[in-house]
Amino acid sequence: MPAQALIVCEHCDTVHRRVELAPGAAARCHTCGGPLYHRSRLELNAMLALTIAGIIVFAVANAYPLVTLSSQGIRNEAALWQMVASAWNSHIALVAAIAALTVFFFPLLQLALYAYILLPLSLHRVPRGFAAAMHLLRQLRPWSMVEVFLIGVLVTIIKIGSLADVVLQPGIWSFGVLTALLTALAGFDTRELWQAADEAQR
Ligand SMILES: [Zn+2]
Structure with missing residues (x-):
């Protein structure tokens, strides 16, 4: 033992x-x-707090540009959706689609599912379709790749740093915080949620 x-x-x-x-x-x-x-109920509340913070940071990350580039008097702002659109227009539609899915839709769906599961559980209620939502959440986890995107953007910034003046904007910091929040959420044991649902049903 x-x-x-x-x-x-x-x-x-x-x-x-x-x-x-x-x-x-x-x-x-x-x-x-x-x-x-x-054993405290802290984990459920901590997950809920991380989820709410994640939704706010997600909104900020998408509302602000990631970087501004200026070269020879021309200034350009790049936000996530501008990057996706420019990839689409450059006929690399696959890249645009992968970026849109893994950096926008999957993380958003993931956060929405967490909120859908955690809000009722924190009130000792089981949301409708709990098992299906948990299953979908597990399947989504590996496909939410904000961190891969972030590394890609940083590498690009370093590469073009010699050609243009690059200024980091709130969008990129927010994506950094979002990565940390999603990683923290993924670190929680989901058995905790199954158990909470089990207790709420009793
Ligand atoms: Zn004793």
Whole structure:
């Protein structure tokens, strides 16, 4: 048995085996009734907070240009959708479609699904079609590639930096924050959500 599976009561030294707790539940000592350990509901709330922050940052990332380029008196702003449109017009429609899907639609759908699942769960309700939404969320995860896009943009900026003056705009910082938020969300164990749904149904 691994050592972390055991816990010693601080008050009477009775040794206990750790068991999985429901969110919000606490384990007490068999012998003296003293508190041993507990599990908070924090994870669900943290995920919801990250989702709401993600939706706000997503809006900002798409509302502002990523960079402005100026060369010989000509100034150009580049936002995500301008890049997609210019790829489309340059007859690299596949690139435009992949960028639009992986940087815009999939992350947006992912955030919308998180909100759809987490808002009712935080109120102890199970959203309609919970299992299907969870399934779709799992399938979407690998296809949301904001970070790949961000690296691509940064590499491009470094390459054209010698040809034009590049100024980073709020859009690119927002995509950076969005990447961090989505990564943090993906780090949570989704079993937590299944369990919360299970408890809400009881
Ligand atoms: Zn005890």
